[in-house]
Amino acid sequence: MGNDDKPPGTATAALASALANLERSQRRFPEGRRRIFLAAIDAFAERGFHATTTRDIAARAGLSPAGLYVHFGSKEEVLHRISLSSVRLTQQVAQAAAATSGSAAHRLATTVANLAAWHAEHNAAVRVVLHHLTDLTPDHRTEVLAVQDAIHAILRDLVATGADQDEFALAPADPTTTAIALYSLCVDTARWYHPAHHRTPERIGADYAAVALRIVGAV
Template sequence: MTVSLTAELWPDVQPETARRLMLAGVESFARRGYHATTTRDIAGNAGMSPAALYVHFPSKAALLFAISRSGHEQALALVEAAANEADSPATAMRQIVERFTSWHARRHTVARVVQYELGALPDKEYEIVAGLRRGIEQIVRDVIESGLAKGDFQVADAHTAARAILSLGIDVARWYSDRAKKSPTALGVEYAELALRMLGTRTTA
């Protein structure tokens, strides 16, 4: 639990103590689930008192929300950047899948909490996170629609294809481990190829 790791995971969060608590939360939630984890467990895992936790997060739900929002914002930002930088729908899709997949492999413990503890968020917080998810899905759908309009992609239903492509990346968080044979980058490259095939790509990206 080094300063550099937590700063890499949450560059926008200050101070370091808050980041240490987020990392302890990620580890505890990933291991035992949100509902079976107490704020005392998390504080202990971070080498702090429960009182010290409340200085940074008013509740366990607030800590989960900080982890979930940050993870979704990071995923949205990388999908957005990939879409904006590309000069064709095929290149955009290749970059989106490469980055989205490799993020879920590299950050698999954070991503597991982000993807599988949505149901534990309070209503208001859930709505904010759901909005970020809709943003990600919308970008992927827009790229597919634009490829369909240009005749670069051929697919029956853009909505189902978008969901399937995101599922490929999301499910990586479930099975990926540090013992996996493929690096996050190599996996991203292969999955991007599979995604372009699903879309019936006609151009080489």
């Protein structure tokens, strides 16, 4: 749902504008709301959801303590909007790459490269989603997990297609198992990547594309 409209930008587009575009496409996106949104991503990523106070967020956004509640009904709503935007954008990155023309090997390599680069570049927003699922209401958590499952399904389908066409020779024969491993590589990048890392996100993506082709036994 909601993933069949806008094509994504490149995997390296700034998250700030990407998130803003997504929100704006959904409805109006006032400047104050946007500033709180971006301030909260940084604060949640640095200190965690509960350790971040609504006062922290408001101060970072240049507002008074009560300023947050003009734009969001609660702190949990802020987390919910951030989580959903982040995971949906990730889904769009995967979808666009998987829809590329070419061999299954080429499409898989492109998808893994873009996903890994994306998770490195936007590690703050991704970590917020990964670390704070338990702080969402049950309904909101379910919503986010469903999108994560959709991303996994994109990888699984690519792997299964390549295996069916004998382009791949899987080691653990199950495409689902292989897809989990590929997704782990990409996701975990958001944990260890740091802007001071010597490889650029693009380079990390290229490295992991090569790793992915080995994992699936591409010939």
